[in-house]
Amino acid sequence: MDFSIYDLTSFDQGIDKCLYENLTPFWATVVEMTLIGLIFLIFYALVALFLIYAERKVCAFMQNRVGPNRVGPYGIFQLIADFIKLMLKEIIPIKNADKFLFNLAPFIVVIASFMAMAAIPFAKGLHAIDFDIGILYVVAVSSMGVIGVLLAGWSSNNKYSLIGAMRSGAMIVSYELSVGLSLLTVVILAGTMQFSAIVEGQANGWFIFKGHLPAVIAFIIYLIAGTAEANRGPFDLAEAESELTAGYHTEYSGIKFALFYMCEYMNMFIVASIAATVFLGGWMPLHISGWEGFNHVMDFIPPFLWYLGKTFALVWVIMWFKWTFPRLRIDQVLTLEWKYLLPINLVNILIMAFIVLMGWHF
Amino acid sequence: MKEDINPPVRNIEEEYHINIGPQHPSTHGVLRLVASLKGETVTSLKPHCGYIHRGIEKMCEKDTYPQVIHLTDRMDYLSAHINNHVVCLLVEKALEVDVPERVQYIRTIMDELTRIASHQLWWGCFGMDMGGQTCLLYGMRDREKILDAFEESCGSRLLHSYYTPGGLMKDIHPNFQKKVKDFIKYFRKKIHDYDCILTGNVIMQERTKGVGILTKEEAIDYGVTGPTGRASGFSCDVRKRYPYGVYDRVGFKEILGTKGDTFERYMMRMLEMRESMNIIEQLIDNIPAGDYTAKMKAVLKLPAGEYYQRVESARGELGVYVVSDGNKSPYRMKFRSPNFSNLSALDHICRGFKIADLIAISGSLDFVIPDIDR
Numbered sequence: 203m204d205f206s207i208y209d210l211t212s213f214d215q216g217i218d219k220c221l222y223e224n225l226t227p228f229w230a231t232v233v234e235m236t237l238i239g240l241i242f243l244i245f246y247a248l249v250a251l252f253l254i255y256a257e258r259k260v261c262a263f264m265q266n267r268v269g270p271n272r273v274g275p276y277g278i279f280q281l282i283a284d285f286i287k288l289m290l291k292e293i294i295p296i297k298n299a300d301k302f303l304f305n306l307a308p309f310i311v312v313i314a315s316f317m318a319m320a321a322i323p324f325a326k327g328l329h330a331i332d333f334d335i336g337i338l339y340v341v342a343v344s345s346m347g348v349i350g351v352l353l354a355g356w357s358s359n360n361k362y363s364l365i366g367a368m369r370s371g372a373m374i375v376s377y378e379l380s381v382g383l384s385l386l387t388v389v390i391l392a393g394t395m396q397f398s399a400i401v402e403g404q405a406n407g408w409f410i411f412k413g414h415l416p417a418v419i420a421f422i423i424y425l426i427a428g429t430a431e432a433n434r435g436p437f438d439l440a441e442a443e444s445e446l447t448a449g450y451h452t453e454y455s456g457i458k459f460a461l462f463y464m465c466e467y468m469n470m471f472i473v474a475s476i477a478a479t480v481f482l483g484g485w486m487p488l489h490i491s492g493w494e495g496f497n498h499v500m501d502f503i504p505p506f507l508w509y510l511g512k513t514f515a516l517v518w519v520i521m522w523f524k525w526t527f528p529r530l531r532i533d534q535v536l537t538l539e540w541k542y543l544l545p546i547n548l549v550n551i552l553i554m555a556f557i558v559l560m561g562w563h564f
Numbered sequence: 565m566k567e568d569i570n571p572p573v574r575n576i577e578e579e580y581h582i583n584i585g586p587q588h589p590s591t592h593g594v595l596r597l598v599a600s601l602k603g604e605t606v607t608s609l610k611p612h613c614g615y616i617h618r619g620i621e622k623m624c625e626k627d628t629y630p631q632v633i634h635l636t637d638r639m640d641y642l643s644a645h646i647n648n649h650v651v652c653l654l655v656e657k658a659l660e661v662d663v664p665e666r667v668q669y670i671r672t673i674m675d676e677l678t679r680i681a682s683h684q685l686w687w688g689c690f691g692m693d694m695g696g697q698t699c700l701l702y703g704m705r706d707r708e709k710i711l712d713a714f715e716e717s718c719g720s721r722l723l724h725s726y727y728t729p730g731g732l733m734k735d736i737h738p739n740f741q742k743k744v745k746d747f748i749k750y751f752r753k754k755i756h757d758y759d760c761i762l763t764g765n766v767i768m769q770e771r772t773k774g775v776g777i778l779t780k781e782e783a784i785d786y787g788v789t790g791p792t793g794r795a796s797g798f799s800c801d802v803r804k805r806y807p808y809g810v811y812d813r814v815g816f817k818e819i820l821g822t823k824g825d826t827f828e829r830y831m832m833r834m835l836e837m838r839e840s841m842n843i844i845e846q847l848i849d850n851i852p853a854g855d856y857t858a859k860m861k862a863v864l865k866l867p868a869g870e871y872y873q874r875v876e877s878a879r880g881e882l883g884v885y886v887v888s889d890g891n892k893s894p895y896r897m898k899f900r901s902p903n904f905s906n907l908s909a910l911d912h913i914c915r916g917f918k919i920a921d922l923i924a925i926s927g928s929l930d931f932v933i934p935d936i937d938r
Contacts, residue, residue, distance in 0.1 A: 444923055531920040
């Protein structure tokens, strides 16, 4: 089993071969699935913790504050302390709430974001499932989260929660279109829906550069719609702290609240990583044709770091949105989608199709 | 987008009520608003006051006039100096005391600083009501400079009780003038940041323009004063119309709006901060030398009769009405607080708008709840 941080394909194929040689196929599959599940759980928790810390620091610096700085150096253990607090906190039972749905809702939200992560290529060979309809799968699975949000709002017997959930339902259903269509623009350019093939197709230049203006427009629309999908400011109407106290998760406490909280960050991470994969080349290093020396230097940076770097850069942009923009109103959110983003998107797809047809792309 | 909320046949069953407050992030205190909603549209609104009623007016009847001043701080705590001023002016007028020039200059400067500080905090809170949380911290950061200047001279940052009938508690600190000048230099730059982050923002303008319109006639009917009333074109600046302090000797504009929507109310306060800085700049270098207080008797007894005095607080016209029976404490004391009148207009102007607009509108009216209840 040879190991290289630049290409993990042989590494995980080695593990796969080793398991199948030593176990029956049934048990080998079970062990593989458990391993992958465990790795994802740990990765999920770590990324969520890191993102919460990052957001607190980023917003602190934008607001002339220091952010968490008491627990551990630079406050890095603050989140662990918060996490323990949330774990030990009492889960307050709600009167007249639909108990079953109330308890189910946070898990649906978590499962949706957890499933979406499975299709993301983290590095060369580091990819849980490589569907040939990867993009379709991610769009389908990530929109499942809204069911959790709707259930949470409906079942908690609170008018604020209900208003928040209805807003979120209206918004996510609308913005789902823009997410799908802007990804479709790239699918036309790439000629495939498979994530690994999309990333391979960007070896000689990222799609945002290869697809002329339509790709840039699609990227911007995806970022806007993705922010709305992740329920982040300025589209955080479902939470809308100043209007609905905490929106759909007003009545949740303890670990269930923590699940919602974590999901918000994971959704942001997934939105950013899909944007990075589809538009910015995923784990593919930055290559400029003709600059051999430059390309060689870029190749030295491991793919996983490329992926994380791009993703966190986009995460930072999404955080930047939240901490500088005021919140939109529900009718404005829907106007933005149906009157502006959707028509622009449809025209954009046509232009992209035309460019691909004529072979004008790079 | 204003919706027609009175269709010919009104279906009551579609309506539901939500309680906004007494504990809610955007009522800025313990105000309770019972909103009737149809979907997300507000059909009517009932404010319930009294959650922070402390009986200040009744307590005043037991206290001597210098003691009353300490209670006025607690009404509109964001314009504490101005609240003190109104009682001092009333007592001085009743006793016909000549207040030294120096005192009048310092009081005017302090009032204007208070106004800026109050508007800064309002700006931050308004930004937060709109969902832009960074604004609050910016507003707080700049307000801190004024509070530091207050702290040196008055010894406290929020509830100063710095004015006494006839003068001031103490003379200003030697650093005061320098600090105020530094602050103005600093804030002229920072107010530009305010415009960059909130005023010019497309989302903010879309959300506030044409929302919550209060016409001039309605403003007069409801007795809405201050920046809120002036946004509707109601010329109600007490500083201009019934000058006190040294306002008659400084040049400043009374800023008037025309549309009376939320954005106009917002702009009134942004422009007023600039105007207040102009006033302070005219006065800060010209504070005359002299005593910081006039010679007053140990026990102040107002001649029997009725007295009224008004000043322009950061929120509007603050009036105080006193009936004296010649004793050392007032027989009856009544405050006409600007917030109470402004609150009365809220139901009228928010009908037909969304909940999000209701929050923006109530933010733009700039409530301080203890001033409503007293």
